[in-house]
Amino acid sequence: MTDKAYNDCVDNFADGVYRFIVKNIRHTEDAQDIVQSAFEKLWLNREQVLPEKAKSYLFTVAYHQMIDHIRKSNKMPLSEDANFPHQQITQQHTELKQVLMHAVNELNPIQKSLVLLKDYEGYSYKEIGEIMNLSESQVKVYLHRARLILKNKLSAYAPTAS
Amino acid sequence: MQLNESTYETIFLLYIDNELSPKERMEVEAFIADNPSYALEMEALKATVLSAENMPYSFKENLKQQEWDTTYSTIIKEDLQAIPGLSTPFKNTLKKTTASEGIVVKSFGFKQNKFSYAAIAACLMLFWGYQQLTKTPASITIATNPNTLIVPTISTPSGETIISNSKTKQIASNIEPIAKTKQDATIKLQVSNSSNRSSAFKLQKETIAIAEPTRNNSILDNQVIISKLPSTYNNPISINATPLPATSTNIDTETTQAEKVSTSYEVIDTEDSNRTILIANFEIDGAAFRGITRRVSAFLKRNKSEKEK
Numbered sequence: 333m334t335d336k337a338y339n340d341c342v343d344n345f346a347d348g349v350y351r352f353i354v355k356n357i358r359h360t361e362d363a364q365d366i367v368q369s370a371f372e373k374l375w376l377n378r379e380q381v382l383p384e385k386a387k388s389y390l391f392t393v394a395y396h397q398m399i400d401h402i403r404k405s406n407k408m409p410l411s412e413d414a415n416f417p418h419q420q421i422t423q424q425h426t427e428l429k430q431v432l433m434h435a436v437n438e439l440n441p442i443q444k445s446l447v448l449l450k451d452y453e454g455y456s457y458k459e460i461g462e463i464m465n466l467s468e469s470q471v472k473v474y475l476h477r478a479r480l481i482l483k484n485k486l487s488a489y490a491p492t493a494s
Numbered sequence: 495m496q497l498n499e500s501t502y503e504t505i506f507l508l509y510i511d512n513e514l515s516p517k518e519r520m521e522v523e524a525f526i527a528d529n530p531s532y533a534l535e536m537e538a539l540k541a542t543v544l545s546a547e548n549m550p551y552s553f554k555e556n557l558k559q560q561e562w563d564t565t566y567s568t569i570i571k572e573d574l575q576a577i578p579g580l581s582t583p584f585k586n587t588l589k590k591t592t593a594s595e596g597i598v599v600k601s602f603g604f605k606q607n608k609f610s611y612a613a614i615a616a617c618l619m620l621f622w623g624y625q626q627l628t629k630t631p632a633s634i635t636i637a638t639n640p641n642t643l644i645v646p647t648i649s650t651p652s653g654e655t656i657i658s659n660s661k662t663k664q665i666a667s668n669i670e671p672i673a674k675t676k677q678d679a680t681i682k683l684q685v686s687n688s689s690n691r692s693s694a695f696k697l698q699k700e701t702i703a704i705a706e707p708t709r710n711n712s713i714l715d716n717q718v719i720i721s722k723l724p725s726t727y728n729n730p731i732s733i734n735a736t737p738l739p740a741t742s743t744n745i746d747t748e749t750t751q752a753e754k755v756s757t758s759y760e761v762i763d764t765e766d767s768n769r770t771i772l773i774a775n776f777e778i779d780g781a782a783f784r785g786i787t788r789r790v791s792a793f794l795k796r797n798k799s800e801k802e803k
Binding site for chain 2: 335338339342343346347349350351354355364367368371375428429432433436447448450451452454456457472475476479480482483486487
């Protein structure tokens with residue numbers, strides 16, 4: 333990868349990586365640090381990274397750094413099947429989008445990353461598996477489980493809203 | 495793809511994740527059209543998909559690196575252009591004299607000594623080929639078997655081989671020697687004149703009798719018959735003899751008319767430098783052969799001394 337290709341990656345992928353991280357950890361400064369670390373690693377390994385694989389490389393590095401950051405901060409459990417404290421959806425979440433984001437934020441980090449990578453970046457199951465070091469079938473199962481959780485939360489909100 | 499009550503949820507999830515082929519997507523849409531009760535289920539799942547959201551990263555410029563191609567290369571190029579070039583006289587002083595391009599002989603992987611042997615062999619073959627090309631055909635070239643001596647002969651009607659006349663002894667004394675041999679040859683001579691007496695004498699000379707043509711022996715008026723040569727006679731000398739047109743002069747009056755056969759011989763000096771040496775079937779010039787042997791020995795000595803150095 334040339335220097336110019338690296339700078340093109342900054343222009344094209346920095347927003348997506350930042351959005352993916354900040355949606356996960358909900359902390360802008362930490363997210364910026366993670367994005368900076370990811371691009372720094374890309375710069376150091378630019379000779380080995382092909383331009384067409386740069387986006388996947390950035391998301392992979394950012395995801396693993398985010399996992400490390402979560403473990404260090406010990407803010408969230410990482411088990412996919414862990415039960416999160418159910419927050420009562422309040423009346424303030426009138427907007428469906430806000431309700432959805434609130435529901436997404438209640439997902440565990442793996443489920444949330446799966447949803448974010450799928451919906452924001454449009455990666456396939458296989459590509460998500462490569463980024464998150466999961467098999468394609470694991471991605472499918474975990475993501476479907478996350479969708480059903482979101483659906484249930486949204487359907488639980490809908491009668492209240494109505 | 496089987497869409498039914500137990501499988502629809504998984505297929506609907508694949509549908510909203512864009513993991514179905516266009517054909518499968520059409521099947522799902524057809525299924526929903528046929529079963530409107532599943533439309534609400536599909537809408538509920540579609541609601542779980544996050545919509546695109548812009549979240550710009552405001553520190554992009556900090557992430558960018560200075561590009562070598564557009565910055566440093568330009569700076570270096572400008573610096574190089576700013577440096578004046580070296581003057582031509584100074585460049586000429588830096589140049590080295592190079593060897594002139596000549597014939598480059600490669601050893602083809604041979605070692606030096608092996609290549610030298612190959613060169614010697616090639617030279618010998620070239621010399622032999624040159625000899626073959628430049629060899630002029632002799633008028634009569636007789637390559638002798640070591641045990642035979644071929645002498646131009648003339649047969650008389652009586653079946654005798656005539657090589658001399660009655661004055662053999664005298665003529666033989668006038669013939670200058672052409673080659674030396676330490677072997678004795680007993681020649682049975684039969685004089686063809688009227689006395690018909692046979693005489694055998696032993697040639698004690700070291701010379702075999704063909705010599706420079708003189709007035710005395712250029713024309714032989716009578717012949718001597720050699721009936722047999724001893725097997726011990728060994729003279730591997732080729733004799734070039736060209737019979738001249740016969741002229742009848744000084745015919746002994748005692749010889750019969752039938753025996754009057756006169757033959758002239760042109761005897762060629764074989765002591766000259768053009769004498770050839772026969773080795774097996776190859777004819778090699780003697781002087782040239784000596785020259786080659788001298789050169790080869792000198793070359794080998796020089797090569798040996800260089801190796802010792």
